[in-house]
Amino acid sequence: MELSSEDALRLNVMLANELEAVRIDESSMTVYALSPRGETAVRLNPNCRDESYVKQVKELLSTQVLGSPGGYPVYLKRWTRMGQTRDNNLDKLLMLGEPEAVVAVVHARGLTEDLARRAWWAMPSADNARKMLARDCVARSDLGRELAEFLIEFLPFEENPQDMIESVRLILQPGLIDAEARDRIWARARHKNTYYVGFLQAVPDELPEEHPPHPAREDVRCAMRPLLEQGNPAARLLDRIYSPAGQAYLRTVETVLRKPNNQDVVVELLEALKDYFSPVAAPGERLREIEAVLAQAGQRRQDPAATGDTVLAELLECLPDQADAIHALCVFSGVGERLVAPTFARTDAIGSVMRRKIEPITSPLFEHLQVLRGRR
Known part of the structure; x- marks a missing residue:
């Protein structure tokens, strides 16, 4: 016919x-x-x-x-x-x-x-909008703003947590939305903390939340001023974390880590942490077990010169009373998807069941979060 x-x-x-x-x-x-x-x-x-x-x-x-x-x-x-x-x-x-x-x-x-x-x-689909917004030529155009607006409107109907995170991350690119729209998405995250991960990936130093600096920030900053002026990566990272923006970042991380919805959220959060703490990451292959990460961090704290960590050695010498915090930097620099991959390979659990299964990994991370937030 x-x-x-x-x-x-x-x-x-x-x-x-x-x-x-x-x-x-x-x-x-x-x-x-x-x-x-x-x-x-x-x-x-x-x-x-x-x-x-x-x-x-x-x-x-x-x-x-x-x-x-x-x-x-x-x-x-x-x-x-x-x-x-x-x-x-x-x-x-x-x-x-x-x-x-x-x-x-x-x-x-x-x-x-x-x-x-x-x-x-x-x-016009959400998948296409995300893929095109990942291109600079589109994100910087009028079409980019149209795509961002579409993704904002579609966000409440998105079911896949990974797509939610990706949408939020792309929407938050410079020039696509105004502060009011950004704040609305942040407010929604209180009821769907998956959105927070997109913020942590896109604007870790510009979260729409006010938070006081670490109690020791001014003293620490004064003590390590020479290292900051020299561009010591570990000193800069510690200063970044002790700032109001850094403390807001850690608080948001803790919020998500306490109640992630599914495995994708955990993976994306750990990868975001890996990127944030990368300035002090140990060279070589990423470790696959939390015990190995903790042991490596302890060794770097105990004898950084022996492991070739010159920047850490300088910071520890300058701030011996901040050794616990510097240790925490090393711990978080070793996290990532590899830590949970063996667990997630054996189960498709989500919610509270999943959270119990990854407690051996998250429990020490919570302890080190408290150190960096000045609560221990």
């Missing part, structure tokens, strides 16, 4: 114009086309089952655009999501009326602001 003569004529007339993208609404059996002059629509009149008719429409589009009725190979989902689509025909892929072809463009390395605009018109 071929397309009805009326539909074939109208679609060919549509394709004869300069088009930027095409999408097919199968629920209303309508083909929409975007051109520099605006949007046009062709209401289809199927003469067979809708599914078969849409397939014929896509074959017509593919023949006109690519010269072959084969269309886009939708089975290459993994390939396209790895950004392996060639960049020389991305604009043509947007005119096939095939959602998977749009996804290929969104993931392509050659994505531009203009292509992103067309792709967003063709397939």
Whole structure:
């Protein structure tokens, strides 16, 4: 069965114009086309089952655009999501009326602001918005602000914690939202602490929460001023943590760590901590057990010169009364996904059951958090 003569004529007339993208609404059996002059629509009149008719429409589009009725190979989902689509025909892929072809463009390395605009018109979804906002060329554009607004509105309906974290992290890129919108998301995090992880990843030093500095901050800062002026990474990290912003960061970390919703939240939080404390991370391969991390941190505190930790040795010599805090820096610099990977490989537990299973890891972390917050 071929397309009805009326539909074939109208679609060919549509394709004869300069088009930027095409999408097919199968629920209303309508083909929409975007051109520099605006949007046009062709209401289809199927003469067979809708599914078969849409397939014929896509074959017509593919023949006109690519010269072959084969269309886009939708089975290459993994390939396209790895950004392996060639960049020389991305604009043509947007005119096939095939959602998977749009996804290929969104993931392509050659994505531009203009292509992103067309792709967003063709397939406005949260996944596409996140992927495009990860590109600087999009995040810095007017489209970036539109995508951020979309993700904010969609956030309450997001079910996957990892997607929630990614959305918040991307929304918080500079220039996308104002302070009022940021504060609204932060307020929602009180009831869904998964959002906090996105803040910890995106703006660790600019959390929308006031917190007093560490009680010893001024004395410590004065004592290690020479090291700060020399650019000692350990001294700078300790000063960062003892600041009001650093104390707010630690408080937020503790809030999430006490009640993470699922395994993804735990992993993302530990990875955020790893990045934050990376200036004092020990060289070499990351450790896989909390006992090994604690032992390594203890050794670095006891004899930093023997382990080649010159910056730690200088800081410990300058601040012997802050040895516990410096020890805590070393502990947190060794955390990451690897610590929980063996546990999570054996269970898919979530909630309170999951939290009990990772207590051997989180319990010592809570102790060191209290040290850095001046509570021990």
